[in-house]
Amino acid sequence: MEQNLKEILLKHSNELFGLQVEEQLIQFQKTRKEVEGDLTLVIFPFVKLLRCSPLEAGDKIGKFLMEQNSSILKYEVVSGFLNFVISPEFWISKLNGIHQEATYGYAKENSKPLIMVEYSSPNTNKPLHLGHLRNNFLGYAVSEILKANGHSVIKTQVINDRGIHICKSMLAWEKFSPLNEKGERETPQNTGSKGDKLVGKYYVIFDQQFNAEAKTIITGWESGDFTHFSEDIKTEFNRLEEAKAGKDEKAVKGLDEKIKDLAKNETNLMREAKDMLIKWEARDPQVYLLWTTMNNWVYAGFDVTYKAMGVDFDKLYYESETFLLGKDIVLEGLKKGVFFKKEDGSVWIDLTADGLDEKLVLRSDGTAVYMTQDIGTAIDRFNDYPALDGMIYTVGNEQDYHFKVLFLILEKMGYTWAKNCSHLSYGMVDLPTGKMKSREGTVVDADDLMQEVVDKATEMTKERGHLEGMSENEKNDLFNLIGMGGLKYYLLKVDPKKRMMFNPDESIELNGNTGPFIQYTHARIKSLLTKSASLNLDQTTDCKKIEDVEKEIIKLLVEYPSVIEEAAKEQSPAVIANYTYELVKTYNNFYQTIPILIEENEITKHMRLVMSVNVAKVINSAMRLLGVRVPERM
RNA sequence: GGCCCCGUAGCUCAGCUGGAUAGAGCAAUUCACUUCUAAUGAAUAGGUCUUUGGUUCGAAUCCAAACGGGGUCACCA
Incomplete structure (x- = not known):
């Protein structure tokens, strides 16, 4: 409609305004709720051109457009805004159009270039945490949104499987793992624990032992014992101690850190870890075997977590294979x-x-450093996929600078695709207790959180749900769908760029702007449809009249395709989430005030059901883009 | 300190390509289940859009500065 009117104005610009107006001058917007009308044209830009009052200008344009477009029933000019009332037939024909499209809102598959989306990319010696959940849900959702816009997408991740940090876990496991009665060290099999958790545990143990050793060394230095250390260390330590004397607290803290680093580098554990890394780089068979074994434990653990998250990847890159690139x-x-x-x-x-x-x-x-590797990997990927057009890196915003530099380097190197690379930068997830710090044990573990959320959903659903006749499997699937849906929606509804607050109580909340609220509406519609199975709902509606709420709903449905485009442009699933919430809220208002099944007029009833079918369709489709499933019943 | 991001209701967030009286949810108060799933709906209350200046017919939105919060400035990844 907007487009049509805009074209008319542009085409007849000369006769209306006496000159060809620029497209930007024509600004349409939604009519405010308090005012009568469906579409509004801002008049101010034309006032100067026509050299008359806004009222006269609006009247002239309004009259003209009404003659040209038969769907316009009437117009009114209110304080510089030209409001059009559009006929119910127009909206109903829109509804019918939507009704006939099975994949309404999605662009044609593979109609746009191939894009690679990188997300997750965890460290292999720490289990996934809340931050990774935001990252994974975001990366997955953006991939789906791009697909809905017609792009082909390769979902990928880099697995950070190499480096001194891995050696730390390996070393700690060799040195500190207790032996069982069979003389074996701890494994996922003999302890029953998840592989990533087990390896993570040894990473922590390394850190503890290593800090303890460093502390002993510092104590020794403080008492003047330098027997096992080089003269350089002694000089450096004394220099730092001198600097410390008489300085303010902040400087002292910094110097303490330096002394600590100095001591850490002198620990036996660090030396052994470094030796191990050298052996690994030389492909020492024993070290390599241990490395492979422990990494496989981690991967098995991660797979469980990814499965629970509902995310997947088309292609994996391992840092151990790419670190020499570049x-x-x-x-x-x-x-x-x-x-x-x-x-x-x-x-x-x-x-x-x-x-x-x-x-x-x-x-x-x-x-090589981090940057070298990233340069190499980027080029490697474009070699792997000659059709690749661009790349999106889902990485926290603390790396904004890194990616700015990376893209600039690639551009300077002459790679034309560099301009199609972007950093999907997202903000940190804060807890009410403050920042997550792994060292202080204030991280929220991904597996634990997902379990907690599903448990809560189980409890609530048993209490309020409509579960009659469902099998145990169906029930469990429903509990999972609700819990995970709530969590995903909670993390995705906020603009990715922004830092967000994670309130554990709110994340499992069921009222208001939440996943379960949307799922509930979907289930309610499905219930209506089940009860009206005898009607032919494939058919379009012949209804001639609609209520205001109904018109609101159709308007929102009409917006859906542009919402998908907007979400892709902004790389923001939040756009989809907020739109869906708006749609659901409007539908609930309708559901509560307008009779549907009990409506006596068969034609009206049919139209309301057709509308419900399409609301459910869009809810389902929109939630799918977020990786959130919707239930038939709940 | 340099650079980057952020600052909207008690809390969590929308709105930001300039447009009418700034919107939701939570929390608070009130109302509606003999009615299609009340995990719902309706209503009340809550705001100098951090501050100051500028651009404009018009600024929460654009520009500048200040204040406040965060990030980043490694031969770590």
Whole structure:
């Protein structure tokens, strides 16, 4: 409708305004609730052109459009706004159009280029936590939204399976795992624990032992014992101690950290971990076997978690296989003059002209850093998928700078696709108790949280649900659907860019702007439809009249395709969530005030049911984009 | 300190490509289940949109500064 009127105005611009107006001047918006009308044109931009009062200008435009478009019943100018009332037939024909489309709102499959979406990418020695839930739900939902917009999508993740941190877990397990009666160390099999949890436990044990050892060393230094340490350490320690004297608290804290780091590097545990990393890089068979074994435990554990989350991946990249990539590229870039070498042999890029700093891309010993790897991986992916058009990295906003630099480097290296790479940057998830800190044990474990949410849903559903005649399996599936739906919706309804507060009590709440609220509405509609199975609801409606609420609902349904586009453009599932909430709220209002099954006029009843079918269809489709399932009953 | 992000009701969040009287949910108060699933609906109350200045016919929205909160400035990833 908007588009149609806009075209009419543009086409007849000369006769109306005496000149060709720019498209931007024509601003349509939704009519405010308090005012009569369905669509509003802002008149102010035309007032100057027509050199008359807003009232006259509006009247002139309104009259003209009414002649051109028979769906306009009447118009009215109110304080600079031209409000149109559009005929019920128009809205009903819209409803019928929607009714005939099975995948309403979705663009044609594979009509747009191939995009890769990276998300999750966890560290393999820590179990997944609340932050990963936001990341995974977000990455998955954005992938689905892109697909709905016609893109082909490859969902991927980089598994961070290499480095000193992995060696820490391995070492701690070898040194500190108790032996059972068979003389075996702890395994997921003999302890019955999840692989990622078991490995995570040893990572923590390493940290504890290592800190304890460092503390002993510092105590020794403080009492002047440097017998096992080099002269350099002694000098450095004394220098720091001197600096500490007489400084303010903040500086003292910083220096304490430095001393601690100094001591940590002198611990036997750290030395052993570093040795292990060297052995790993040399592919020492024993170390490699241990590494493979423990990583497989972790993967098995993660698989369970991903399955519970309802996310999946099309392609995995392992850091152990990609960490050497990028070095050649850097050397190539060095030749091209994109990078420069410092005296010590380290390679840098100078981004000061772009308002950024100098950034290291290769260490002086020639080894790769994070950035080197990311450069290599990006190029590698475009080699793997020649049709690939762009890439989206779902990574926390603490890495905003990193990605800014990465994309800039790729662009400077001459990769044209660099401009199609973007960082889906999301804010931290805060707890009411403050920030999550793994060191202080204030992390919320993903598995625990999901279990808790499903347990709560189970309890509530047993209390309030309509479960008659459901099998145990069906019931359990429903509990899971509600619990997980609530959690996903809770994490996705907030604009990804923003930092958000996670309130555990609210996340399992069922009223208001929540997943279960939406699911409930869907179940209610399905119940209506089950009861009207004898009617032919495939048919379009012949109804001629609609109530105001009904019109509101149809307007919202009409908006759906543009909402999907908007969500893709913004890379924001929150757009979908908020839209669905609006639709559901409006429908509930309708449901509560307008008779449906008990309506006596068969034609009206049929129309209301057709409308309900399509509301359910859109709820289902929208929630699918968020990875939230909706029930037939609840 | 440099750079980046954020600041809307008691709380959690929408609204931000400038447009009419700034919206929801939670919490509070009240009403509606002999009626299609009350996990619902209706209503009341709650706001100097952090502050100041600028651009404009018009600013929560754009620009600048200040204040407050967070992030980041590793030869870690």
